[in-house]
Amino acid sequence: DTGVSQNPRHKITKRGQNVTFRCDPISEHNRLYWYRQTLGQGPEFLTYFQNEAQLEKSRLLSDRFSAERPKGSFSTLEIQRTEQGDSAMYLCASSLGAGQGSNYGYTFGSGTRLTVV
Amino acid sequence: AQRVTQPEKLLSVFKGAPVELKCNYSYSGSPELFWYVQYSRQRLQLLLRHISRESIKGFTADLNKGETSFHLKKPFAQEEDSAMYYCALRKTGNQFYFGTGTSLTVIP
Numbered sequence: 558d559t560g561v562s563q564n565p566r567h568k569i570t571k572r573g574q575n576v577t578f579r580c581d582p583i584s585e586h587n588r589l590y591w592y593r594q595t596l597g598q599g600p601e602f603l604t605y606f607q608n609e610a611q612l613e614k615s616r617l618l619s620d621r622f623s624a625e626r627p628k629g630s631f632s633t634l635e636i637q638r639t640e641q642g643d644s645a646m647y648l649c650a651s652s653l654g655a656g657q658g659s660n661y662g663y664t665f666g667s668g669t670r671l672t673v674v
Numbered sequence: 675a676q677r678v679t680q681p682e683k684l685l686s687v688f689k690g691a692p693v694e695l696k697c698n699y700s701y702s703g704s705p706e707l708f709w710y711v712q713y714s715r716q717r718l719q720l721l722l723r724h725i726s727r728e729s730i731k732g733f734t735a736d737l738n739k740g741e742t743s744f745h746l747k748k749p750f751a752q753e754e755d756s757a758m759y760y761c762a763l764r765k766t767g768n769q770f771y772f773g774t775g776t777s778l779t780v781i782p
Contacts (some may be wrong), residue, residue, distance in 0.1 A: 599760050599772030647694040
């Protein structure tokens with residue numbers, strides 16, 4: 558297990574196109590998170606899963622965004638009809654659940670940098 | 675509302691000098707504070723947690739509830755400490771609120 562893996566590393570897309578990112582968490586981690594980071598800002602929470610259940614969604618996650626974690630393992634984040642404002646680094650992280658050492662915080666992936674032109 | 679403030683975007687210190695990265699927070703519940711670090715070309719990683727009261731790479735941070743602060747300190751900065759540092763507050767449900775980060779440069 559090499560940690561949290563995100564693909565692709567970079568994505569350039571034209572405005573209006575759909576894009577999908579993938580995240581493979583650490584295998585024993587049952588919690589998975591998506592964050593977005595724009596230039597000069599810290600990561601902003603988008604959503605999180607416990608196993609396959611999506612438990613929280615930020616108001617930042619408009620109806621053009623959808624995330625899934627169908628088997629409680631990898632997750633995908635899809636953005637439909639991309640806009641230039643969607644350009645950002647999309648970070649995935651995973652952690653153990655409550656009572657399982659979640660106090661250790663997250664393990665982050667390297668992120669997917671999206672550029673919408 | 676919960677908020678994490680890091681007032682310094684950039685901080686430069688000389689090697690061997692003490693360093694303090696400031697973090698203030700607002701949160702109505704019982705806060706859990708963390709520091710994350712991102713070295714050049716590396717992923718964001720956990721540096722330390724207030725609940726463990728640990729010292730990692732010579733860094734310490736004390737939660738001051740009266741001043742609502744969680745400043746990160748190191749008595750003698752090293753060149754390898756140059757990085758981006760983020761203070762983060764965890765609300766219930768394991769969601770983190772991050773500050774905007776402080777870029778630390780240690781001058782040789």
